[in-house]
Amino acid sequence: MNKLRLMIIGVLLAAGMSCSSENEDDIQPDPSGNRCEDVSSTLSGDVQSIITSNCATSGCHVSGTGRVDFTDKQNIIEYASTINSYTQSGFMPPSGSGHSLTAGEKDKIFCWVSAGAQDN
Template identity: 45%
Template sequence: MNMKHVFNSNPLRYTAVLGLFAILLAISCTSEKEPLPDECEGSISLQTTIGSEANCGQSTGSFTVVATGGSAPYTYALNGGTAQSSASFDNLAAGSYTLTVTDNSGCTAEISVNIANQDGVNASISGTTASDCDTPNGSISVSATDGAGPYQYKLNDNAFQSGNTFDGLAPGNYTVTVRDANNCEVSLQATIKSDVVFAQVKNIIQTNCAVSGCHNGTTFPDLRVDNNIVAQASRIKARTGAKTMPPSSSGRSLSDDEIAEIACWVNDGASLN
């Protein structure tokens, strides 16, 4: 259609055509553009050196991390705490720690660091089982050595118990504390993942979102591609949780269970498992 001809011959018709175009844009998923994913400049490698172990009941442990790769400068955060510019951590009690390093481009890497008890109990997570996304049935098992038995075990801020296994756990992060007969303690970090696998999430997203006129190649990202789903995981979780994806104009919607499965998969790390 020659728009110039339509305008010159019939202004009212030209206005109607423009209105039709506006309506089509309003109902089309292609109007809901998403930002391009961040691109990391390179992978980050981490190496730690233990400066000192901890004495029983004292915060005398320390370690230093060396980061290479990525884009300097780096910031360092311990157990999800406030990020700092220093690569050294001290005044640490015995236990396991998760260190997250972020480079100047926003790329991140994680490493686990263990500070041992010099004169008391030491422990490790000997096993975990995944949980259903909507029914807490995960478990954590702990193995204790050194110090003086018998040992006692505590999950988060709950009371100590004699058993070294915790059951009925939902997906999430937990702190396990082990105490020996001399009241020396060590704390460990443990994660319960969900039993949701990528194939389930892929089916939900591609059935409802990678459809004609939407994320099937006509709109970024192309959610027919597995790696694009992974790259946009956080965005997908946020939009499905807010029930803006798929858009109401598509005539499709997700159930609460489907939204929960997507969230569980993202919380687990959004991997191609």
């Protein structure tokens, strides 16, 4: 009887997992590194311009705001992990800022940081 009960529970769990209500568009990229297989990203060629356009803007991450100044390349490198965390989660840029990142821009940041956040 216990074996039958366990088997029924297992089948129900498997069925529930395979029929989730997730939309294919809602599935996040695999953070294991496969995400960067086809993405080449450098600080000078990609990331710095993304940060300049979306973060180092008037009233945000510039000198005199009390926030980290991302017009300074060394600050971008120093805070790379935080930038990655905040941009991947959607916390930055904030929704009311008028700025947003595309999935491709998030991938560029993620892959640059995953590769060691080099000054390249």
